Amino acid sequence: MHKHYIIYKPYGYLSQFASNASKQQSKKFLGDLHEFPEGIMAIGRLDEKSEGLLLLTTDGKMSDFINSQKVExxxxxxxxxxxxxxxxxxxxxxxxxxxxxxxxxxxxxxxxxxxxxxxxxxxxxxxxxxxxxxxxxxxxxxxxxxxxxxxxxxxxxxxxxxxxxxxxxGRIFLNTMEVGDVIEVFRLEC
Missing domain, CATH: 3.30.70.1560 (Alpha-L RNA-binding motif)
Structure with a gap:
């Protein structure tokens, strides 16, 4: 069963979960916000200075679809x-x-x-x-x-x-989420 999350990525965080590079020890990662399951991936990215709605999933097909040019x-x-x-x-x-x-x-x-x-x-x-x-x-x-x-x-x-x-x-909005919020959802409907 795949896992899906909707998060409000804060300013200053990288859209990744960990880094092997020792020079990035001071960087903040999505895994600092919540304990996510193994195999989780960000669907698209927001750079370190950007914030807002970020979708996470363990489903590669879902990720490919949302990253396609079909989803606004x-x-x-x-x-x-x-x-x-x-x-x-x-x-x-x-x-x-x-x-x-x-x-x-x-x-x-x-x-x-x-x-x-x-x-x-x-x-x-x-x-x-x-x-x-x-x-x-x-x-x-x-x-x-x-x-x-x-x-x-x-x-x-x-x-x-x-x-x-x-x-x-797509059809998923940030709405009233606060910075750093993590919401697990049954499925992503874009």
């Missing part, structure tokens, strides 16, 4: 500056980013500016305050997931990401 992933990104409609349109149609040493054109995606900051838990590491200029929030929904893609996309249009939170994978 939605992120809220707090960006540096008051993002323009022109920048949002560029993000929607796709921008050129670097990936594995080559240029990559992102696919079209859904993007819109949030009218107010989302109701998210306070991040463990403080984000700069408004004395350093305005920030704005966008929702961006992708069907692909290249390494640090959202961060690279917002930088490409001149509005670097300050905070990135995945809020949805």
């Amino acid at each position: 992933k939605e992120y809220y990104a707090q960006v540096n500056g008051d993002i323009t409609e022109e920048a949002i349109e560029q993000l929607k149609t796709g921008v050129e980013i670097g990936f594995e040493g080559k240029k990559y054109q992102t696919k079209s995606c859904e993007v819109f500016k949030l009218q107010e900051a989302p109701n998210l838990p306070i991040r463990s590491k403080k984000i700069r305050d408004d004395r350093h200029g305005p920030t704005s929030w966008i929702s961006i929904t992708l069907n692909e997931g290249k390494f640090r893609q959202v961060r690279k996309m917002t930088s490409a249009v001149g509005f670097p990401t300050l905070r990135l939170v995945r809020v949805r994978v």
